[in-house]
Amino acid sequence: MNLSTIKSPGVYIDEENAFSNTVIPVQTAVPAFIGYTPRADYEGKSYFNVAQKITSFSDFQAIYCLPNPSAPSAPAKQYNPQYYIVKQVSQPQNGDCISINDSNYSIVPDPNTIYYLYNSIRLFYENGGGDAYIVSVGKYGSPSGSPINTGEQIVNPNVKLNELTNGLAVLKCELEPTMYICPEATLLSVDNNATLMQEMLIQNTEMQTSISIFDIIGARNPDPIKYMNDIETFRTATGSKGLCYGTAYYPFVGTTIMQDTDLDYTNLFGGDIQQLATLINPEGNSNSTLTAIIDAIKEGNISSQQANNALKNSSKTYATIMKHVLADANVLPASGGIAGVITTIDNQEGVWYSPANTSIVGVCSLPINLSESQQADLNVDVVSGKSINAIRSFPGIGILIWGARTLDGNSQDWRYIAVRRTITFIEQSSKFACSSYVFQPNDKNTWESIKTVLGNFLNNLWKQGGLQGATASDAFSVQCGLGTTMTSEDILNGILRVVINVAIVHPAEYITIEFQVQMAES
Incomplete structure (x- = not known):
């Protein structure tokens, strides 16, 4: 309360803050x-x-x-990659390859669908x-x-x-x-x-x-x-x-x-069931059960989920193909x-x-x-x-x-x-904490308040193990003031400068254990 503004007799209450401002740590994993x-x-x-x-x-x-x-329809496909089963003259050096009817086939995607x-x-x-x-x-x-x-x-x-x-x-x-x-x-x-x-x-x-x-x-x-x-x-x-x-x-x-339910025969050959049928149910060696399933798919008399399960149960070749396609998509x-x-x-x-x-x-x-x-x-x-x-x-x-x-x-x-992210965490938390002091008087009261606020924040960080040092003074220091971080010209130019030094914890990337052989003692 500014006493110079009081004009009439009476009792006035002036509430004083008992605690300084605090630093609210920013989120680190977003x-x-x-x-x-x-x-x-x-x-x-x-x-x-x-x-x-x-x-x-x-x-x-x-x-x-x-x-x-709505049920009972299958859930919508959120990701729908397309794969082709391509016959190879010989087994390729790279990429997934399976054997079908004594021939090598590569499982390769349509790049536009990945x-x-x-x-x-x-x-x-x-x-x-x-x-x-x-x-x-x-x-x-x-x-x-x-x-x-x-x-x-x-x-x-x-x-x-x-x-x-x-x-x-x-x-x-x-x-x-x-x-x-x-x-x-x-x-x-x-x-x-x-x-x-x-x-x-x-x-x-x-x-x-x-x-x-x-x-x-x-x-x-x-x-x-x-x-x-x-x-x-x-x-x-x-x-x-x-x-x-x-x-x-x-x-x-x-x-x-x-999972298995995320892919089916529509993810092969652009959904062309005839190309798949030629591969898993070739003429001259066809399976009547497979032929009936494929015909039902062509006529639209069966859902994709039911057809997929039926194909897996009736054709080991199809089940193998889908296993490899699923592995590649994953x-x-x-x-x-x-x-x-x-x-x-x-x-x-x-x-x-x-x-x-x-x-x-x-x-x-x-x-x-x-x-x-x-x-x-x-x-x-x-x-x-x-x-x-x-x-x-x-x-x-x-x-x-x-x-x-x-x-x-x-x-x-x-x-x-960890060092890069810890420093970023300290920088951004300190930055937001100091933003409340913008336009405050650039004097000793403000400097001491900033030092207290940042000091408390860093002290808590040290206690949690985020800074290294036997004592708090070994772990960090906060400086702010005329003659230490600022000159008279800085103050005239409206610059308040804070210097923070921290001892960051580094990971133990290389652990060396030394052994020495000693003589036996009685």
Whole structure:
């Protein structure tokens, strides 16, 4: 209360604040997914190219998934990849291959029908995901009606660079997301993928609020001998800017996200039942039961779900084909699952814990099993310093995330993901806390208040284990004042400068145990 404003006698009450302001910690695990969805509308409003926050997979379904028809009809297919069974002269070196009637056949997709966002969201929530932002840049495009060549990388012409970069630009207005994820970036050409990744890193650098989690072209079906060519291509493609804000994982992961009921005969040959019939029920060696099922499908006298079950029961060849198709459709970029793992670790432990030495729920296989020596070339790169985090299978243990580095592997400051994310957490929490002091008098009272507020926040962080040091003074320091962080000219120019020093916890990446042999003693 300003006593100079009191004009009349009486009793006046002046309430004084007993406690200083506090720092409200920002959320650390809020991914933003950019890509293509079955639809993007809710109650008549379009959500294309809108950064929409969701809190559960049910939210995602309500806005971005096709509505299910009423029972007893089967649920709508949210993702409908198309595959072709192509006869080969000899067994191919790469890609999935099966034997039918003593001939080799490759199972190859129509590239125009391959998308990753929908299943990546499912993998994210299966691994403990929570709040997330979705930027849908468009619906699925039309199929091409033909497969890719066996062993080729999938490039989907319906996935366009300009649409993904426009979706990325939408996030410039959002401060809450802490991870950028674009699973379908690997469906671009190598050059377009490079442009997108570099733009993501530049935006991360400018906003200083998030990191980008990258997948690698070629990691879906890696060549066991020449896989390092894909790694070198990726390292060249990421450029040199903002590397501490990027992290990459290799290879893709085989999942159990899609189930038997998600795919049927309509996912083969573009739904042409006659081409399938020629393969599983050839003339001269036909099966009467199969012939009746196929005729019922052609005449529309049977539902797709009933027909699919009947075909599986009547034809081992068909059941084998669908098993391989399902396995191929379940190979996904790891980024969605990694985002879920990061969310779980942040919630259970803290942002300063590395998202490594843990499994990804729903992952059952890998397209390549890396050895320790093979990972060495991914983890440490002498020339570029761009580290790639490996996902490895260990006998008796399972599949684990076995890396915790950013792309800036040569930097002592920003080598580790946990360090980068912890600093971002401290920076953004401190920034929002100090915003309440804008336009306050630039004097000692304000300086001391800021030091108290930030000091309490960092002290709590130290007690939780987020900072290292035997005492609080060893873990952090906050400075603010004339002669320490500011000059008289700064004050005249309206500048209030705060300097925070923190001792960040680093992961124990290499653990060495020394043994010595000693003589026996009586």
